Amino acid sequence: xxxxxxxxxxxxxxxxxxxxxxxxxxxxxxxxxxxxxxxxxxxxxxxxxxxxxxxxxxxxxxxxxxxxxxxxxxxxxxxxxxxxxxxxxxxxxxxxxxxxxxxxxxxxxxxxxxxxxxxxxxxxxxxxxxxxxxxxxxxxxxxxxxxxxxxxxxxxxxxxxxxxxxxxxxxxxxxxxxxxxxxxxxxxxxxxxxxxx
Numbered sequence: 001x002x003x004x005x006x007x008x009x010x011x012x013x014x015x016x017x018x019x020x021x022x023x024x025x026x027x028x029x030x031x032x033x034x035x036x037x038x039x040x041x042x043x044x045x046x047x048x049x050x051x052x053x054x055x056x057x058x059x060x061x062x063x064x065x066x067x068x069x070x071x072x073x074x075x076x077x078x079x080x081x082x083x084x085x086x087x088x089x090x091x092x093x094x095x096x097x098x099x100x101x102x103x104x105x106x107x108x109x110x111x112x113x114x115x116x117x118x119x120x121x122x123x124x125x126x127x128x129x130x131x132x133x134x135x136x137x138x139x140x141x142x143x144x145x146x147x148x149x150x151x152x153x154x155x156x157x158x159x160x161x162x163x164x165x166x167x168x169x170x171x172x173x174x175x176x177x178x179x180x181x182x183x184x185x186x187x188x189x190x191x192x193x194x195x196x197x
Contacts, residue, residue: 041086041087042086042087042150042159042160042162043083043084043085043086043087043091043120043150043162044082044083044084044086045081045082045083045084045146045148045162045164046081046082046084046192046194047079047080047081047146047164047167048079048080048081048082048127048192048193048194049080049169049173049179049180049190049193049194050077050078050079050080050142050169050172051077051078051172051173051174051175051176051182051190052076052077052078052137052139052172052173052174052175053073053076053077053078053131053175053188061073061187061188064113064131064188064189065188067111067113067115068110068111068113068131069110069111070110070133071110071111071131071133072133074137075133075134075135075136075137076110076131076132076133077105077107077131077132077133077134077172078129078130078131078175078188078190079099079129079130079132079146080127080128080129080130080190080191080192080193081127081128081129081130081146081148081192082125082126082127082128082192082194083120083125083126083127083128083148084124084125085120085121085122085123085124085125085126087122087152088122089122089152090119090120090121090122090152091119091120091150091151091152092116092117092118092119092120092150092151092152092153092154092156093112093116093117093118093120093128093148093149093150094116094117094149094150094151094154094156095116095117095149095154096109096116096149097109097112097130097146097147097148097149098146098147099130099132099144099145099146099147100144100145100147101143101144101145101165102142102143102144103142103143103144104138104140104141104142104143105134105135105136105138105140105142106134106135107132107133107134107144108132108133108134109130109131109132110131110132110133111131112128112129112130112131113128113129113131113189114126114128116154117153117154127191127192129189129190130146138172139171139172139173140171140172141168141169141170141171142168142169142172143166143167143168143169144167144169145163145164145165145166145167146163146164146167147161147162147163148161148162148163148164149161150162174186175187175188175190176190177190177191178191179191179193180193
């Protein structure tokens with residue numbers, strides 16, 4: 001008997017084991033993507049010059065007051081927002097926009113125009129007036145935060161509200177049809193007029 005083994009024809013078990021280790025298919029892991037990944041960044045929101053509404057007896061405000069139950073003509077304010085849909089899908093503003101951490105005047109949002117759940121198309125820019133009551137009609141400076149719930153429809157729960165902190169309003173002139181306020185006729189649907197920092 002000799003110590004030399006003759007090679008056997010075929011493939012060794014060791015070669016088969018090595019080949020199997022390299023031939024295992026890769027397994028793709030399903031990892032949830034952030035909600036904004038599907039629709040891009042949240043919409044842009046700019047806050048305009050807020051103003052005091054002229055009251056139910058002036059400027060054809062009766063239709064607005066009728067459409068927003070609970071709005072008090074003697075102590076009502078308008079806070080204009082400019083909403084820019086930067087996403088890749090239509091969006092809506094969901095109930096309810098709130099004003100929090102207000103210094104000076106407390107605000108109770110009663111509604112918006114156009115109404116909640118109105119579709120803003122991709123690339124669209126829409127003026128939205130937030131109507132709120134306060135406990136008085138003082139013309140004073142105020143700082144507050146605005147919370148704007150949004151989604152791709154009114155049942156969408158995938159998006160956090162947009163929070164704009166420390167909005168400073170130096171005064172609440174009467175709402176009017178031309179800017180800077182109070183130029184032009186009184187109105188309950190003021191134009192958007194960018195606040196200057």
